[in-house]
Amino acid sequence: MENIATPTMGPSDIERWLDRNLLSVQKPGRYTGGELNQQVKDWAKVPFRVALAFPEIYELGMSNLGLTILYDILNRQTEVLAERVYSPWTDMELAMRAARVPLYSLETKHPVSEFDLLAISLPYESLFTNALNLLDLSGIPLLVSDRVEGDPVVIAGGHSTYNPEPMADFIDAFVIGEGEDVILEMVEVIRSWRAEGVGRGQLHRRLAKIWGVYVPSLYRPHYAENGTLDHIEALAPEASLPVIKRIVSKLPEPVTNFIVPMIDITHNRIPIEIMRGCTRGCRFCQAGMITRPVRERPVEEVVGAIEAALDATGFEEVGLLSLSSSDYDEILALVRAVSDRFRDRRLNIGLPSLRIESFSVELMDLLKASSRRGGFTLAPEAATERMRKIINKPVSTAQLLETSEAIFQHGWHTIKLYFMIGHPSETIEDVQAIADLCKQVLKIGRRVMGHRARVNAGVSTFVPKPHTPFQWVPCDTLDQIEAKQRLLKRELRGPGLKFNWNDPLETMFEAWLSRGDRRMGQVIYHAWRRGAKFDGWGEHFNYQAWMEAFDYVGLDPSFYTHRERPVDETLPWDHIDAALHKRFLTEDYLWSLEGRTRVDCRERCFACGILPKFAELRRQNPGEVWECPEVRSPSRKIKSIPLLPA
Amino acid sequence: MPRGKIPQPEDKVDSASSGLTSYRYRITFGKGRELRFTGHLDLHRAWERTLRRARIPLAYSEGYNPRPKINIGAALPLGCTSEADLIDIQLIQEVETAELTERLAAAAPPGLTISAIAPIAEGSPKLQKLITSSEYVIPIPDENQKQIQARIRAQLAADKLPRVRRGKEYDLRPLIEDMILLDSLELRLRLAARSGATGRPDEVLLALELDPIPLVPHRVLLILRDSD
Numbered sequence: 001m002e003n004i005a006t007p008t009m010g011p012s013d014i015e016r017w018l019d020r021n022l023l024s025v026q027k028p029g030r031y032t033g034g035e036l037n038q039q040v041k042d043w044a045k046v047p048f049r050v051a052l053a054f055p056e057i058y059e060l061g062m063s064n065l066g067l068t069i070l071y072d073i074l075n076r077q078t079e080v081l082a083e084r085v086y087s088p089w090t091d092m093e094l095a096m097r098a099a100r101v102p103l104y105s106l107e108t109k110h111p112v113s114e115f116d117l118l119a120i121s122l123p124y125e126s127l128f129t130n131a132l133n134l135l136d137l138s139g140i141p142l143l144v145s146d147r148v149e150g151d152p153v154v155i156a157g158g159h160s161t162y163n164p165e166p167m168a169d170f171i172d173a174f175v176i177g178e179g180e181d182v183i184l185e186m187v188e189v190i191r192s193w194r195a196e197g198v199g200r201g202q203l204h205r206r207l208a209k210i211w212g213v214y215v216p217s218l219y220r221p222h223y224a225e226n227g228t229l230d231h232i233e234a235l236a237p238e239a240s241l242p243v244i245k246r247i248v249s250k251l252p253e254p255v256t257n258f259i260v261p262m263i264d265i266t267h268n269r270i271p272i273e274i275m276r277g278c279t280r281g282c283r284f285c286q287a288g289m290i291t292r293p294v295r296e297r298p299v300e301e302v303v304g305a306i307e308a309a310l311d312a313t314g315f316e317e318v319g320l321l322s323l324s325s326s327d328y329d330e331i332l333a334l335v336r337a338v339s340d341r342f343r344d345r346r347l348n349i350g351l352p353s354l355r356i357e358s359f360s361v362e363l364m365d366l367l368k369a370s371s372r373r374g375g376f377t378l379a380p381e382a383a384t385e386r387m388r389k390i391i392n393k394p395v396s397t398a399q400l401l402e403t404s405e406a407i408f409q410h411g412w413h414t415i416k417l418y419f420m421i422g423h424p425s426e427t428i429e430d431v432q433a434i435a436d437l438c439k440q441v442l443k444i445g446r447r448v449m450g451h452r453a454r455v456n457a458g459v460s461t462f463v464p465k466p467h468t469p470f471q472w473v474p475c476d477t478l479d480q481i482e483a484k485q486r487l488l489k490r491e492l493r494g495p496g497l498k499f500n501w502n503d504p505l506e507t508m509f510e511a512w513l514s515r516g517d518r519r520m521g522q523v524i525y526h527a528w529r530r531g532a533k534f535d536g537w538g539e540h541f542n543y544q545a546w547m548e549a550f551d552y553v554g555l556d557p558s559f560y561t562h563r564e565r566p567v568d569e570t571l572p573w574d575h576i577d578a579a580l581h582k583r584f585l586t587e588d589y590l591w592s593l594e595g596r597t598r599v600d601c602r603e604r605c606f607a608c609g610i611l612p613k614f615a616e617l618r619r620q621n622p623g624e625v626w627e628c629p630e631v632r633s634p635s636r637k638i639k640s641i642p643l644l645p646a
Numbered sequence: 647m648p649r650g651k652i653p654q655p656e657d658k659v660d661s662a663s664s665g666l667t668s669y670r671y672r673i674t675f676g677k678g679r680e681l682r683f684t685g686h687l688d689l690h691r692a693w694e695r696t697l698r699r700a701r702i703p704l705a706y707s708e709g710y711n712p713r714p715k716i717n718i719g720a721a722l723p724l725g726c727t728s729e730a731d732l733i734d735i736q737l738i739q740e741v742e743t744a745e746l747t748e749r750l751a752a753a754a755p756p757g758l759t760i761s762a763i764a765p766i767a768e769g770s771p772k773l774q775k776l777i778t779s780s781e782y783v784i785p786i787p788d789e790n791q792k793q794i795q796a797r798i799r800a801q802l803a804a805d806k807l808p809r810v811r812r813g814k815e816y817d818l819r820p821l822i823e824d825m826i827l828l829d830s831l832e833l834r835l836r837l838a839a840r841s842g843a844t845g846r847p848d849e850v851l852l853a854l855e856l857d858p859i860p861l862v863p864h865r866v867l868l869i870l871r872d873s874d
Contacts, residue, residue, distance in 0.1 A: 019679075020860035023725045028683035036755035260755065262684040262692060314695030314753070345698070346706065 029263035030058035033106030041081035055130035061086035063267035103137040112138035123158040125513035126536030166520035168216035177245030212246025242577035256308035269317035278323035286465035294627035317348040326355035375414035383433035408448035422462035435491030469588035517572035581609035680757030686721040700753035719773035728865035821845030
């Protein structure tokens with residue numbers, strides 16, 4: 001891979017090159033910028049410049065709400081500008097490398113290397129090699145240790161960085177948790193550091209003082225003889241152990257002036273987050289664990305935001321986003337308000353993540369006039385009641401069948417059922433039950449509406465994720481996965497049935513990256529050197545490159561994927577504190593083995609750790625802003641963290 | 647019977663169900679460099695969103711998946727700009743053209759400019775049935791001016807210009823209505839733009855042995871036949 005040397009092209013050269021070459025690549029609209037509502041500021045007048053990067057193609061990057069929020073926050077500052085950067089598709093990359101065109105921002109075509117700060121969104125692991133490639137295309141040294149003062153400061157955030165170790169060699173600082181407040185604090189620190197002209201080591205120590213910021217170069221992992229992590233050593237007084245995740249006490253006002261793409265993108269709609277966090281406590285779900293506490297947006301705020309966004313964008317669809325829409329306190333009022341208010345404006349309303357109960361069908365029925373009549377999605381995740389107790393998604397089969405019947409009766413032809421294989425203690429009978437359940441649902445559909453009824457089964461493979469009660473369990477082996485998928489392929493065919501599954505090799509890839517320690521950085525680097533990129537794209541996934549990289553570095557992937565970890569092992573992400581007590585996770589894991597479930601924590605607090613950690617924040621935001629119980633007086637046992645960085 | 651007098655079936659459905667007559671307007675618009683790489687379908691959506699932002703009372707088709715009644719005249723090839731493209735829109739109530747112009751101009755994305763709006767008679771044919779030709783101006787690099795002149799003469803004199811596009815053989819010659827290279831080094835083209843017989847400026851450039859990738863054809867006119 002050829003590293004692009006210090007770029008000599010400026011914005012006007014890049015502009016000219018694009019103008020003369022874009023017709024020769026696929027979908028040139030990915031590379032032009034210039035859309036409605038993009039923010040363009042004068043570089044001569046704005047002293048601090050941020051490049052917000054999503055290391056995937058435009059269509060996916062533009063659909064990412066996290067960066068959209070940061071773009072809005074940063075561009076509201078008069079002294080700061082923020083511009084977008086996405087990965088070029090392979091044909092464009094070839095053209096750019098051949099002409100030595102550096103990666104540039106869409107708004108003003110400045111090379112990424114000229115920005116002060118490069119913030120990379122890493123919501124999932126398959127972006128890791130693309131992030132390296134993005135740095136390389138920008139001419140920024142890949143390793144933190146190789147960067148000099150003039151190089152941009154490279155930060156990253158997103159769910160995958162709750163285990164930051166695999167990417168620790170490449171990222172100056174990670175944001176652990178929610179970015180809305182912390183991004184401005186980081187900008188301030190970097191600005192004053194730039195003005196002083198002291199070394200990057202100084203900057204790292206200052207960034208480490210900010211609540212929610214993890215600076216990996218200030219920590220050193222020590223390994224035991226058996227290869228497991230012994231402990232993490234803090235190398236500077238500013239490096240706190242653990243690093244506590246950042247949260248916002250109240251959801252900030254939603255973004256409404258979304259950029260309107262000129263080409264079709266993955267989620268071509270208004271995204272409005274109605275609620276953050278989830279109270280269900282499904283044990284496999286990393287998002288449900290790390291996004292606590294649950295904070296809801298008031299109905300009026302959601303409705304107002306949709307109205308403003310509709311005026312600003314003209315989008316045809318709104319997505320009311322959350323991890324579990326049915327759990328939003330005022331869901332019925334919200335759905336009524338939105339469908340009444342926007343009926344005349346022909347707005348499609350998407351309401352994903354509904355619970356398996358007939359109330360969900362009633363909700364969707366209210367939206368019928370304003371929703372696309374696709375399939376109705378239910379996610380039982382497992383097909384037997386035993387297994388659903390283990391994963392703490394205790395829906396009865398009877399309830400699932402009743403809900404399915406109601407869906408068909410209300411006129412939907414297709415039910416999509418989402419399951420996972422590979423849950424802890426899963427037997428082949430549990431897998432067979434997936435096929436049986438799908439057929440049972442189809443039978444109900446046939447009874448209700450005859451041969452138009454369809455069941456689509458999406459069966460992914462479970463990967464135990466950090467900061468969940470299942471973080472200790474091993475991932476299924478390739479043989480196990482293949483046997484289970486063979487069974488399902490055999491059973492789930494015939495008229496009315498459709499079966500989708502994941503490539504088991506890609507599951508292994510997700511497993512070793514999400515569960516890796518800092519040594520994984522070498523593997524990522526060498527896999528990228530061997531051509532790994534766009535790993536999430538099926539046809540681009542290069543398993544061979546990864547195997548060669550493991551071999552070269554001298555690590556064994558199964559050490560990360562298939563080893564059951566004892567509950568007293570120091571995990572590579574233990575120094576990252578998602579504000580969940582380890583004893584809560586351990587207890588939940590042990591309960592799962594006994595088939596014991598927990599109710600929704602709106603009904604009863606299980607002391608996961610959020611309240612003690614953020615007692616002060618909760619006290620300052622009483623009432624329904626959080627779904628956690630109220631905190632009245634400070635407990636002496638609890639040491640809460642300061643609200644502002646030290 | 648004059649074709650223009652026959653009511654369109656979709657109009658009938660619409661007025662029957664809503665009790666309204668519909669109002670049609672023809673908009674002349676420009677597509678600037680910002681939109682060079684926005685294709686026809688994407689431009690359609692950009693128009694739809696512009697009209698939605700401007701809160702223009704659009705008419706929609708009936709049925710399972712209602713679509714707004716808008717109709718862009720002749721697809722502009724990717725990479726070209728234009729100052730004379732046409733779109734017809736149908737509304738459910740009358741709006742003053744001055745007001746339409748103002749609201750659309752305020753709501754349009756960068757690169758989309760409104761130059762004229764005029765009401766059109768109900769039942770008048772679709773744009774596709776009216777447009778016969780389009781005129782392009784293409785600034786070309788200054789080398790080999792004489793050679794290019796010679797090639798133009800040769801091509802205009804030829805009976806046939808067989809070409810292959812996307813694996814299909816066709817004759818470019820009948821699609822070229824006129825072609826001239828001005829001293830200002832602008833190539834002016836008039837190409838057929840009837841449905842099923844549309845000339846592409848990049849194909850003409852290739853036939854002239856010019857690389858079309860860095861060139862930007864600019865459409866200056868769509869020629870319509872008389873509607874009666």
